[in-house]
Amino acid sequence: MDDMRFSDIEMALASGYRAALYCRLSKDDDQEMESASIANQRAMLQQYCAKNGWEVVAVYQDDGYTGLNMDRPGLKKMLHAIEKGIVNLVITKDLSRLGRNYLETGRLMEDFFPRHGVRYIAMNDGIDTLRENNEIAPFKNILNEMYSRDISKKVHASYHLKATKGDFTGCVAPFGYVKDPANKNHLLIDPETAPIVRLIFGYALEGHGPNYIRRKLEEAKAHCPTWWNRQRGIRNTFTRWELVDPEKGRFIWDFSVIKDILRNPVYKGAIASQRCNYRFKVGTLGEKKPDEWIVVEGMHEPIISPEDFETVQSKVRSRQRPRGDGNFSLFAGLIRCGECGKALTIRKTNAKRPIDIYACVTYNRYGKGHCTQHRVEYDALYQQVLEKIRECAAAALGNGEAVMERLSTACQSEERQQSEAIARQVAKDEERASVLERMVMKLYEDMISGRITEQNFDLMMKRAQDEQEELKGRLDKNRRLMANKAEVQENSRRWVETIREYADIQELDAVTLHRLIREIVVHEAIDQDGTRHVDVEIHFNLKPMPEESGIA
Secondary structure, three states: OOHHHHHHHHHHHHHHOEEEEEEEEOHHHHHOOHHHOHHHHHHHHHHHHHHHOOEEEEEEEEEOOOOOOOOOHHHHHHHHHHHOOOOOEEEEOOHHHHOOOHHHHHHHHHHHHHHOOOEEEEHHHOEEOOOOOOOOHHHHHHHHHHHHHHHHHHHHHHHHHHHHHOOOOOOOOOOOEEEEOOEEEEEEEOOOOHHHHHHHHHHHHOOOOHHHHHHHHHHOOOOOHHHHHHHOOOOOOOOHHHHHOHHHHOOOOOHHHHHHHHHOHHHHOOEEEOOEEEEOOOEEEEEOOHHHOEEEOOOOOOOOOHHHHHHHHHHHHHHOOOOOOOOOOOOOOOEEEOOOOOEEEEEEOOOOOOOEEEEEHHHHHHOOOOOOOOOEEHHHHHHHHHHHHHHHHHHHHHOHHHHHHHHHHHHHHHHHHHHHHHHHHHHHHHHHHHHHHHHHHHHHHHHHOOOOOHHHHHHHHHHHHHHHHHHHHHHHHHHHHHHOOOOHHHHHHHHHHHHHOOOOOOOOOHHHHHHHEEEEEEEEEEOOOOOEEEEEEEEEOOOOOOOOOOOO
């Protein structure tokens, strides 16, 4: 088809296109020319659509997001609009705006867009999925990813150098400090918030933990760091407490914030950097151990003396210990609050003869204004669970058929939902596997015809094969679960047979509890006169035997 005939067809189809313009800019793009800015990208794309007579139904943009991250809010909104049929034409300035992740960008172009009848145009790269001239697209994807990898290495090398010099490189100064107007890598004490930091460390020096400190700060109506950042125009974010109650929520401090303040060497005048593990394309993989941080002492005026800071660290470490016998709580991971849904944790009472009790973690951290105690004595709970297991075992021995019937009815709904979820995952993985097979065949054709080098072929093939291997493993597991899935009646029969083994059980252990019990829920009601009524629900696991877990 010659260019004239193609242009005629495009003009005829122009009125049927509902175009979405997508713009993206990240820190990696700061080195590019002014034309890379969001405003200029939008203007260029709008002019391009006007020239071709296409209706622009929406403009989506992600400012400050790397192309390696495919979980961008603007991109997700656009893909949702495509799924709803609102958009059938997507235009970006170039392919790297859509993404720099080779596999994910390829999936959008080779799978998602065609499956939803969407035409994609990367304006400056000459890529148009309506035409047969897109052989360069896979190479563009690889080059875009290589560019991001190179930039990532340079940026992290720069940050590492600054860390060894003791420069502060954070976006926002730690609570209690402000950035020096004359040197953004230097910190100055903030006269408004530093007294709150001193108060926090003062409580810690007295031996109090983060939960106690959090309650005292709320009583003193000390504003949380998020509130201060909003007042100063640094960040417009809200804590979960502020979203629920804007008036009282600004005085509620999160446990983790206080914990981070207490262990941050910045408050003794040091700069601690390189605190997180990082991997390209994945991002942060959790924090490093404090002895792996890069710490440079004496970089700014301390809020807390080094001696007091080290004393607090010793007290914090002394609080982080297992139970007296060196073991974890027997009911850990099983017992939760029936009102707030959080776990119940074990501790000893402060009586002359201390006993072990369970109490709601929300109550322990935030006080009675957020949940009640839900206090349950360990010995009483132990005996109640033991008796319940014996009772069920006796019922199974006495009339197993009736017990099986009741279990079958209760389990039916759960079985159906799990089967449907596995089936959906299998269908999704099978579709992706088919797309990968077509991509692999095209790679072979391109290498044989000389359109790509053997080196690029090996690189692209390895990535495709790695994903195929992952899909194969997941498909095999989920297909096996679907094929061998036991019937509801069989699950009930198995449970009855299992519980019968415990008719004469004399003591509990963690293995038995996790085999038989799914969860223990504690409810508490308090009368006007203060009388507490505690109710304990024991929910048995209707499938006590170990099973594989499907669904990725």
